[in-house]
Amino acid sequence: MNTERAEICIIGGGIQGCAAALExxxxxxxxxxxEKDYPGRQSSGVNAGGVRRLNRALPEIPLSVASHKIWERIxxxxxxxxxxxxxxxxxxxETTEExxxxxxxxxxxxxxxxxxxxxxxxxxxxxxLPKLDGQVTGALQGIGDGFASxxxxxxAFFRTALQDGARFFLGHRVEQISRSGxxxxxxxDSRFExxxxxxxxxxWGNQVAGSVGDPTPVHAEAPMMTITAPVxxxxxxxxxxxxxxxxxxxxxxxxxxxxxxxxxxxxxxxYSSRLALDKLAMNARAVLDLFSHLKDVPVVRSWAxxxxxxxxxxxxxxxSLNEDGLFHAFGFLSHGFQLGxxxxxxxxELVETGTTDLPIEPLxxxxxx
Amino acid sequence: xxxxxxxxVDGNAFLAQPGETVASAMLRLQLVPFRFHPVDTxxxxxxxxxxxxxxxxxEVDGKPGQQxxxxxxxxxxxxxxxxxx
Numbered sequence: 001m002n003t004e005r006a007e008i009c010i011i012g013g014g015i016q017g018c019a020a021a022l023e024x025x026x027x028x029x030x031x032x033x034x035e036k037d038y039p040g041r042q043s044s045g046v047n048a049g050g051v052r053r054l055n056r057a058l059p060e061i062p063l064s065v066a067s068h069k070i071w072e073r074i075x076x077x078x079x080x081x082x083x084x085x086x087x088x089x090x091x092x093x094e095t096t097e098e099x100x101x102x103x104x105x106x107x108x109x110x111x112x113x114x115x116x117x118x119x120x121x122x123x124x125x126x127x128x129l130p131k132l133d134g135q136v137t138g139a140l141q142g143i144g145d146g147f148a149s150x151x152x153x154x155x156a157f158f159r160t161a162l163q164d165g166a167r168f169f170l171g172h173r174v175e176q177i178s179r180s181g182x183x184x185x186x187x188x189d190s191r192f193e194x195x196x197x198x199x200x201x202x203x204w205g206n207q208v209a210g211s212v213g214d215p216t217p218v219h220a221e222a223p224m225m226t227i228t229a230p231v232x233x234x235x236x237x238x239x240x241x242x243x244x245x246x247x248x249x250x251x252x253x254x255x256x257x258x259x260x261x262x263x264x265x266x267x268x269x270x271y272s273s274r275l276a277l278d279k280l281a282m283n284a285r286a287v288l289d290l291f292s293h294l295k296d297v298p299v300v301r302s303w304a305x306x307x308x309x310x311x312x313x314x315x316x317x318x319x320s321l322n323e324d325g326l327f328h329a330f331g332f333l334s335h336g337f338q339l340g341x342x343x344x345x346x347x348x349e350l351v352e353t354g355t356t357d358l359p360i361e362p363l364x365x366x367x368x369x
Numbered sequence: 370x371x372x373x374x375x376x377x378v379d380g381n382a383f384l385a386q387p388g389e390t391v392a393s394a395m396l397r398l399q400l401v402p403f404r405f406h407p408v409d410t411x412x413x414x415x416x417x418x419x420x421x422x423x424x425x426x427x428e429v430d431g432k433p434g435q436q437x438x439x440x441x442x443x444x445x446x447x448x449x450x451x452x453x454x
Contacts, residue, residue, distance in 0.1 A: 229423045229434065232407045254408035298434045300423050 002190045006032040009185055009194035011174055011208050014044035016329045017200035018157035019344025021166040027348055031166045036173040040154035046305035048259050049150045051338045053116045054089050054142025057314050059362035067342035080156040083149030088128055088237035090139040098242045099137040116143050128237040133292055147238055150337055177211050196325045196351055203308035205330025213322050216368050217311050218331040222264040222273035222304035229298045230254030246286040260286060264304035273304040309333040317363040328365055376446040385442035392425045392437035403427050404451050
């Protein structure tokens, strides 16, 4: 059996694992990444690509704002602009009550010192959605938010981490984790030894955490996305609706990328997914309720990636509570992509100093004890 | 070869071979381009011929956005090329 030794071993080569590997390699650490498939195989590569601070849970905002600063110079960071495009990002309100809630939300984040959320009027919403059927009352907009290409981004972090000296073992599925002073991670035909272990295993993060005494309630889900054939201009914005399960954007080539949190099925093997056609039909109907002129537009493709879900919809980030030299960053369901760059930096700081300037305590695994 | 399948494209009658798809019949009859791209207006036509690329979309019997490469021609089928977008 082949044995590899390193200072740090990261399990999971998604955006979080690749970002951590990049940051640690740049700081001169000897780091290996064990990835069961290839970088971006699941949610890191197939998510909606939102680069969004808008409407995040309050504990996530400081991280999201810090990550956005890295996104602003992403090409310098990973040698590729990752397709990052700034675009009006709006949560549309259709009733007075929804708008009142959005105003309260904007006031709340302003009071906390953040300036990235603002209210826009109904006429401004209609400018972003000229073919919308029906009335709106306004929207909450994320100023400076946008979208990027998720697979390209994850691959850019992977490539840059490789160039900076991180070692990747792709196609290696972890079978066992044990400790004898150092960590011992075993795959079918290799053994990895490291002083520090970082769990970036996404939907499978609980399998890693649980096997080292940190069980969590994270489970796998498979949100579905759909892309249509190119259509004439529908919107220049990344659009979500406050009161509907629907989000979409129109890419440069005219195709509509549609989601809304409709779940496909995670297959019994736990590693792959399949579509739920009844839910896809609901997603399509949600589009047609608002844009009847799109009724004959063909769907080109639908897909789902497997993601890790926590009960409070916030990720688990931070040190283990019962093992030294173990850090977690997983369970990011539906909103980890934008956070990836800062999570890499946080993990590097935790490894080097045991602490970070960013307030990660609310994201600690402690809340699931 | 009298046993072709009669169908029409933009109001003109043509004959297809039995089992032939709309896309292959239209290519053989040189009825190109199939349409123009809705965003950049470039001329488009079949590329993959197997249902993947969605470049061959045409209107069939009043229903737009049909994949010509996947539809066998049937007698009396009426095809329209959405040449104006």
